[in-house]
Amino acid sequence: MAHTAVKNAHELPRLRGAKPVQSDIGETYQQVRLYLDQGRQVLFSGTPCQVDGLYRYLGEHPERLVTCDVACSGVCSPGVWARLVSSMAYVKQHRPVAVEFCGKLSGDQERRFRVLFEGGGRYDAPAPKSELGRGLTRGLFLRPARYHCPSAGTDPPGALTLAIFAGGALPVEEKRKGVSLLLINTAKGAQIFDVLPLHRQARTLEEAAACDAALRQPPTLTEERSKFFDALEQLPFQQVRTRYLSAVQHREGVGQRLRELLHRGGKEKKS
Incomplete structure (x- = not known):
């Protein structure tokens, strides 16, 4: 861009x-x-x-x-964005020609992430639930600055x-x-x-x-971001996508955080 x-x-x-x-x-x-x-x-x-x-x-x-x-x-790390684009192109077998990061039709409350590919193919998902949206929301690959x-x-x-x-x-x-x-x-x-x-x-x-x-103020660096980039250096990108950006991983992550909260609550009650 x-x-x-x-x-x-x-x-x-x-x-x-x-x-x-x-x-x-x-x-x-x-x-x-x-x-x-x-x-x-x-x-x-x-x-x-x-x-x-x-x-x-x-x-x-x-x-x-x-x-x-x-x-x-x-903003997203340029390296991560380039890999996301390449991965989508590989799956669709066509080059992406247009991207709408946070599109919203008139009267539609939900914002969407859309990619148009050569040949007419599309990727369309609610922005927060897209792979890019999940990573940005969790602060996995924002630029260090x-x-x-x-x-x-x-x-x-x-x-x-x-x-x-x-x-x-x-x-x-x-x-x-x-x-x-x-x-x-x-x-x-x-x-x-x-x-x-x-x-x-x-x-x-x-x-x-x-x-x-x-x-308000800049966000705080998280340990999860460090783990994401460590994985990016060591693993094929498809494995990184599955581990950190897929819908299944997102649900498991939410469940894990809920279990941790309940576990801490149980300990506090015992004390």
Whole structure:
């Protein structure tokens, strides 16, 4: 995946959707500077660290530049993602041509992970139950930088921050459609927000942070992540998939954690 520039509203769909894999900035920063030097207005969106990197590259906060960062929970290890893609291609016997990481049809509450292959074949699963989703949710293969990211928290560098509002007592219809979370971080962000034709409802920063761990602090490295990468070095990838990412393993893992909790509870009662 790579950063790209669009110049009209018709091209906006190219930028939409969650993308939990590494983004190649390429010459995007140089492009932004060129457009600014030409007197053009520029809206740059990316993760908080990418927005921070742009400001450091420019050495200033130009008036014609608007930045919008997205709440970032980390991205998949490029090596693991490449192996997942190769494995899917081997199973389908066709090359994948399009990926939708967290797709959602209008009116559908469930988000899905979809892959389209040459010849029309598809892989389609609820995002949290896909192999990629299970690994990301359990923190098995996030990139190491995520665990000590200085950009995590409620003080991001962008004028605006985009996230998903998943907390509070939302009406059923709003939960089904999905509710966006928009943080206003700067005076410029406030000016833009004031003219946006949005249906809006004010919430506290505490409520916002409760919706998304990325707005609180970096996650903690787990022993399970270390075991996953040890297995990745020593075993064929198909065995790693079965052991760590399959639905059967996921159910066994949940059962094991429940047994451990019950076991600890039993010990506490005896004491």
